[in-house]
Amino acid sequence: MALSAADKAAVRALWRKLGSNVGIYTTEALERTFVSFPATKTYFPHFDLSHGSAQVKAHGKKVADALTLAVAHLDDLPGALSALSDLHAHQLRVDPVNFKFLGHCLLVTLARHYPGDFGPAMHASLDKFLSHVSSALASSYR
């Protein structure tokens, strides 16, 4: 289920539209993840996770930058994300099931903010892209 040319074009087009607001949406996605899937909070014991937290916002920006990097390297996600994969595998040790939760909440966030742009085809392409990002992140685990 590799990303087709159409998937890549869709993801790039959406990312262009998001422009400099990616961080706003990744922050909201993180917030949704913490509330819908409270077990994910265990990875952030050192954070203030209340609504509007500056730490969550800063973390949202990191996630945004990583996803933007991924979008810029759709033809080689494993290569582009290899350092992040090492980080998640060896230091952060986030159980990969959690990547799906964040991915899902990002889809919900984008559907909420860009309903006109988030039809089934875009939904599918973005879901595929996020699955590939998750796989790339989990690739260093073993």
Next chain:
Amino acid sequence: MLSAQERAQVAQVWDLIAGHEASFGAELLLRLFTVYPSTKVYFKHLGFCPDETQLLTHGRRMLEAVGVAVRHMDNLRAALSPLADLHAQVLRVDPSNFPLLTQCFQVVLASHLQGEFTVEMQAAWDKFLTGVSVVLTEKYR
């Protein structure tokens, strides 16, 4: 299971979409089949490429069942018992598919309710749909 506040939130979301069972149900199925094509195997009666009429008819049926669940949050097991029998004995949908439907449902809600589909609403609705899924797959064994 669901707190009083979560039940209120589930009911609130339902009030916003009631009356749109057919169109929302059709969109839900379309998203499910587009994002997770393997789920189509359970809907062979809709044909290989379900047309709009089929999606609307089946979509409405599914959303009406969700409406039943919303009205009986206190006793999902009893209210959904016939549907649970159907899924266990006839449809035999693998339980791993229910989270996929739940995910697509939330995308439908987010896309139509936008600002009203808050962080808390999503969590309440996710809990509710997961509860429904558990009841529907309980009689498998």
